[in-house]
Amino acid sequence: MRKTWLSIPYAIWSLIFSIAPIIIIGVYSFCKRSPYGRIIYEFTLENYKKFLQPMYLNVFWRSILLALISTGICLLVAYPMAMIIAKTKASRRSLLIMLFVIPLWSNFLLRTYAWMSILRDKGIINHALIFLGIIDKPLTLLYNDSAVVVGMVYNFLPFMVLPIYSVLSKMDESLVEAAKDLGATSFETFTKVTLPLSMPGVVSGIIMVFMPAVSTFVISDLLGGGQTMLLGNVIQSQFLMARNWQFGSAISMIMMILILIVMLISSKYKDEEGGGLW
Amino acid sequence: MVKALKRLYAGLVYTFLYLPILLLILYSFNDSKYSGKWNGFTLKWYKALLEDSSIMSALYNTFSIAILASIIATIIGTVSAIAIFKMGPRMKTIFMNVTYLPVMNPDIVIGISLLALFTAVKMKLGFITLLLAHVTFNIPYVILAVLPKLTQLNPYLEEAALDLGATPFQAFYKVILPEIMPGIVTGALLSFTLSIDDFMVSFFTTGSGVNTLSIKIYSMTKVGISPKINALSTVLFLGIVILFILLNKREKISE
Numbered sequence: 322m323r324k325t326w327l328s329i330p331y332a333i334w335s336l337i338f339s340i341a342p343i344i345i346i347g348v349y350s351f352c353k354r355s356p357y358g359r360i361i362y363e364f365t366l367e368n369y370k371k372f373l374q375p376m377y378l379n380v381f382w383r384s385i386l387l388a389l390i391s392t393g394i395c396l397l398v399a400y401p402m403a404m405i406i407a408k409t410k411a412s413r414r415s416l417l418i419m420l421f422v423i424p425l426w427s428n429f430l431l432r433t434y435a436w437m438s439i440l441r442d443k444g445i446i447n448h449a450l451i452f453l454g455i456i457d458k459p460l461t462l463l464y465n466d467s468a469v470v471v472g473m474v475y476n477f478l479p480f481m482v483l484p485i486y487s488v489l490s491k492m493d494e495s496l497v498e499a500a501k502d503l504g505a506t507s508f509e510t511f512t513k514v515t516l517p518l519s520m521p522g523v524v525s526g527i528i529m530v531f532m533p534a535v536s537t538f539v540i541s542d543l544l545g546g547g548q549t550m551l552l553g554n555v556i557q558s559q560f561l562m563a564r565n566w567q568f569g570s571a572i573s574m575i576m577m578i579l580i581l582i583v584m585l586i587s588s589k590y591k592d593e594e595g596g597g598l599w
Numbered sequence: 600m601v602k603a604l605k606r607l608y609a610g611l612v613y614t615f616l617y618l619p620i621l622l623l624i625l626y627s628f629n630d631s632k633y634s635g636k637w638n639g640f641t642l643k644w645y646k647a648l649l650e651d652s653s654i655m656s657a658l659y660n661t662f663s664i665a666i667l668a669s670i671i672a673t674i675i676g677t678v679s680a681i682a683i684f685k686m687g688p689r690m691k692t693i694f695m696n697v698t699y700l701p702v703m704n705p706d707i708v709i710g711i712s713l714l715a716l717f718t719a720v721k722m723k724l725g726f727i728t729l730l731l732a733h734v735t736f737n738i739p740y741v742i743l744a745v746l747p748k749l750t751q752l753n754p755y756l757e758e759a760a761l762d763l764g765a766t767p768f769q770a771f772y773k774v775i776l777p778e779i780m781p782g783i784v785t786g787a788l789l790s791f792t793l794s795i796d797d798f799m800v801s802f803f804t805t806g807s808g809v810n811t812l813s814i815k816i817y818s819m820t821k822v823g824i825s826p827k828i829n830a831l832s833t834v835l836f837l838g839i840v841i842l843f844i845l846l847n848k849r850e851k852i853s854e
Contacts, residue, residue, distance in 0.1 A: 325690065328682035331679035332694075346712045402608070402609065426792065427836045429796060430798055430813055435619030435620070439622065445622075475619070478615075479616075532703070570711075573712070
C-alpha cells in the first residue's frame with residue numbers, strides 16, 4: 322500500500338514556511354529601495370554591487386577567516402578528545418559523551434555571556450595571572466577577534482566531538498590490529514587507517530561548526546563588543562536597524578551560496594553512511 | 600605516562616567546557632549584584648526570581664512554545680517520514696532535499712526569511728509566528744530521527760498484520776508505531792531541546808511583548824545580566840542533570 326498522500330501536509334508546510342521564505346528574500350535581493358526603505362519591485366543588481374565595496378568584502382573575508390580558524394581549532398581539540406573517549410571502557414563512555422551534551426541544554430547566550438566575566442580586565446584569567454605574578458597589568462582579552470574565536474570554539478566544540486566520536490566508536494578495531502600486525506607504527510596506523518576511516522565524522526563536524534560560526538552574530542556582538550563585524554552582524558543590522566531588507570537579503574543569499582559550496586566540497590569526502598551527530 | 604597525559608587533556612577540555620557554567624552557578628549565590636566581586640552567600644536572587652513577572656512570563660512562553668512546537672512537529676514529522684519512506688526514488692530525493700533545507704540553512708537566514716514571509720502576508724508577529732517558526736525548524740529533525748527506524752523495520756510485519764485482519768489503521772497503531780517509537784521519542788526530545796535553546800529564529804520572528812528566555816537574556820546582555828537569570832539557569836541546569844542521572848539509572852536497571 323502506498324501512503325504517499327500522507328506527505329501532503331508536510332509538502333504544504335515546507336512550501337509555505339521553508340521554500341517561499343527563501344524565494345521572498347531571493348526576490349528582495351534583486352529589488353530596488355525607495356528613499357524611505359520601502360521595497361520597489363524593479364530588477365537591480367545594486368545590492369550585490371554594494372557588497373563588493375571594500376568595507377563589506379572585509380567583513381566577508383573576516384567572517385570566513387574567523388570561522389575557518391575556529392573550525393580548525395575545534396578539529397584539533399576535538400579529534401584527540403573523541404579518540405580518548407572512544408578508547409575508554411564502554412561503561413564510562415556514555416558519561417563522557419553526555420558531559421559534552423549537557424552544556425548544550427543550558428542557554429548558549431548565558432554561557433557566552435559568562436565568558437565576558439572570564440576574559441574581562443578584572444576577570445578571573447587576569448586575576449589568576451596577576452596573582453601568580455606572571456603579569457602585573459591586566460591583559461586586554463575581551464572585545465577582539467581572539468575573544469570571538471574563543472566564544473566560537475567554546476560553543477561549537479561539542480558539534481565536532483560528537484560526530485567524530487560516533488564514527489570512531491563504531492570503527493572495526495580489528496583493522497587497527499591488522500595494521501599493527503603488518504608492522505605499521507602507531508603513527509602509520511593512525512594516518513593510514515584510523516584517520517581515513519573517520520573522515521565522514523570529520524567532515525560532518527567541519528560542516529556543523531563552520532556553518533554556525535560563519536553566520537553567528539551573537540558571539541561577535543558580545544565578545545567582539547562591536548569591534549568585530551561579521552556577516553551575521555551585517556544581516557541583522559540591515560534587517561532591524563538600517564531597514565535595508567534588500568541588501569540584507571543579498572548578503573543572506575551570498576552566505577547561503579558560501580555554505581552550499583562548503584557542503585559540496587565536503588560531500589566528496591563523505592560516504593553515505595554514518596557521521597551523523599547522534 | 601600516556602594515560603596520565605590523556606587524563607590531563609580530557610580534564611582540561613572538560614574544564615574549558617564547564618568553567619562558564621560553574622561561574623554562572625556561583626554568581627547566582629553571590630550577594631553582590633556585580634559578578635566580579637564575591638560578597639558572600641545568599642539565596643535572595645532565587646526569591647527575587649519568583650517575584651519577577653517578566654522572567655516568569657518568558658519562561659512560560661519558552662516552555663509552551665517548546666512543548667507545542669515539538670508535539671506538532673513530531674506528529675507532522677512522523678506521518679511525513681512514513682510517507683517519504685514509501686515514496687519512489689525520485690519523489691524521495693525531492694522530499695529529502697526539502698527536509699535538509701532548514702537543517703543546512705544558517706539559523707539567521709531561516710529567521711530573516713520567515714520574518715520576510717510573515718511581514719509580506721501582514722501577519723502580526725508574536726506567539727503564533729514564533730510557534731510556526733519553531734515547528735518549521737523542528738519537523739526535519741523528527742523526520743531524520745524516524746526514517747532510520749522505518750528502514751530497520753521488517754517489511755513483512757505490516758503485511759502480516761493486514762493478513763490477520765487488521766485494518767490499515769490498526770496495523771499502524773499496533774504494529775508499526777511501537778516499533779518506530781524510539782525514533783519518534785528521539786525526534787520529539789531533539790525538537791524540544793532545539794526549541795528551548797533557540798535564539799536566532801525567535802529573535803527575528805517574535806513581536807514586541809512576546810519574549811522567550813533567550814530573547815529576554817539577549818536584551819539583558821546590553822545592560823548587564825541580572826543574577827536572577829543566573830539563579831534561573833542554575834535551577835534549570837540542575838533539573839537537567841538530575842533528569843539525566845534518573846534516566847541513566849533507569850536504563851541500568853532495565854539492562
